[in-house]
Amino acid sequence: MALQITSYPKIPEVLEEVKRITDIGFPILAMSLVGYLKNMTLVVCMGKLGSLELAAGALAIGFTNITGYSLLSGLAMGMEPLCTQAFGSRNFPLLSLTLQRTILMLFLFSLPISLFWLNLEPFMLSLHQNPDIARLATIYCRFAIPDLLASSLLHPLRIYLRSKGTTWPLMWCTLLAILLHVPIIILLTFKLHLGVIGIAISSFLANFNTLFFLLLYMYYTSLSQESLALPLITGASPPNHSLTKEWAMLLKFSIQSCLAVCLEWWWYEFMTIMAGYLYNPRASLATAGIVIQTTSLLYTLPTALSASASTRVGNKLGAGEPERASLSTVVAIGLSIASSMLGLVWTTVGRERWSRVFTDDSEVVELTMVVLPIIGVCELANCPQTTSCGILRGSARPGVGAAINFWSFYVVGAPVAIVLAFVLGMGMVGLCYGLLAAQMACVVSILVVVYKTDWESESLKAKSLVGKSETILLQDQTIVKCEEGVVFLNTTQ
Numbered sequence: 001m002a003l004q005i006t007s008y009p010k011i012p013e014v015l016e017e018v019k020r021i022t023d024i025g026f027p028i029l030a031m032s033l034v035g036y037l038k039n040m041t042l043v044v045c046m047g048k049l050g051s052l053e054l055a056a057g058a059l060a061i062g063f064t065n066i067t068g069y070s071l072l073s074g075l076a077m078g079m080e081p082l083c084t085q086a087f088g089s090r091n092f093p094l095l096s097l098t099l100q101r102t103i104l105m106l107f108l109f110s111l112p113i114s115l116f117w118l119n120l121e122p123f124m125l126s127l128h129q130n131p132d133i134a135r136l137a138t139i140y141c142r143f144a145i146p147d148l149l150a151s152s153l154l155h156p157l158r159i160y161l162r163s164k165g166t167t168w169p170l171m172w173c174t175l176l177a178i179l180l181h182v183p184i185i186i187l188l189t190f191k192l193h194l195g196v197i198g199i200a201i202s203s204f205l206a207n208f209n210t211l212f213f214l215l216l217y218m219y220y221t222s223l224s225q226e227s228l229a230l231p232l233i234t235g236a237s238p239p240n241h242s243l244t245k246e247w248a249m250l251l252k253f254s255i256q257s258c259l260a261v262c263l264e265w266w267w268y269e270f271m272t273i274m275a276g277y278l279y280n281p282r283a284s285l286a287t288a289g290i291v292i293q294t295t296s297l298l299y300t301l302p303t304a305l306s307a308s309a310s311t312r313v314g315n316k317l318g319a320g321e322p323e324r325a326s327l328s329t330v331v332a333i334g335l336s337i338a339s340s341m342l343g344l345v346w347t348t349v350g351r352e353r354w355s356r357v358f359t360d361d362s363e364v365v366e367l368t369m370v371v372l373p374i375i376g377v378c379e380l381a382n383c384p385q386t387t388s389c390g391i392l393r394g395s396a397r398p399g400v401g402a403a404i405n406f407w408s409f410y411v412v413g414a415p416v417a418i419v420l421a422f423v424l425g426m427g428m429v430g431l432c433y434g435l436l437a438a439q440m441a442c443v444v445s446i447l448v449v450v451y452k453t454d455w456e457s458e459s460l461k462a463k464s465l466v467g468k469s470e471t472i473l474l475q476d477q478t479i480v481k482c483e484e485g486v487v488f489l490n491t492t493q
Contacts, residue, residue: 084314413438
């Protein structure tokens, strides 16, 4: 058997692993829910301004997600394999350097994105968008450009802290920033009458506030001295060939992770576009919007499990403990299967009430009630699939996840959706069945890959990837001795 477990884990070991995963994942889940509420607040405020502002804001948010935030988020995930495994192997210089390089990389990628957002109106008009809507959407995007700067810092810092299992501060910093976000958006949008501009400004201010609180936390804890400043203290300077190799590895992981994230993210946009060509585009597009909001909310739980699994697997592989990495994998997938049932129950039992949160249109409600149970079945596959993607990232195999996502969503899902929706005339229901086909193909493929993983081999790969050089080991000796002295003193008290 590829998992190569010499003995079955004992119940206390399983329970301990469950506790470790939930300790990491619960704050991430709470942070994701708070972020979801922030986005809902933006949409609600746009709706209060008027239908034109709502349409322009929705279009702008869609464009910024596709062309900006999804790219930066995906690229930042490339540091996960290096950071989680480096922390497990106690290679703090590599951990710090990976953070610095990722921030620099995201800054560079933000420049062309900023230029595109500045000149978005001609592009939107070329897609035959309404001129008034395109003008307002472009204004929103221009004032959202500072958010690229905040995201270029926030994403790497979050992954850096998460790789060390430090997630509670992330939640509290985000929560505090969102509490400030509500009065800020009301002040800028309605009191100062800035409209869409005020909403865009309040959005990036929320991220800058999160960043400020996070940096404040890091400054007043040992984290800043422990890792971030370590290369400056030790004077570690890898040779040129090593530097080139490390940059190449980071870029490789970043591009692969970005593809894995964007290929799935963009499929939902593809579904929305296809809904606009159905026989009843008004009801279909409205239903597609509700489906995307529903899947975004459901996605918060598997995202948390994915991050926890990535952290635990990466840490254990870096520490040379393949059996613990295998145990983390089994526990994470088990939790994902159990939690996926919640999504199915909610979208089936509460489908009517949830539909009426968004609209009172009977036609849209009726169509939404038909497709939501299908979305719930999709969740049975989506949760284990997303969690398994985290396992692949933790074991430095994001490229495998990207290949599976492409094959599942575009070779299987897209043709099935088009045939069912347009050829067989199933409409929006057919598009949702296409999503189900994609999710099923994805989860089967990725679970087979995870099951066949040779964890001993992955542990050796981790040692090769993040193992310390002799130079760094010599430079760390004094620090290690000091840490051991502190531990000795603490144990004698």
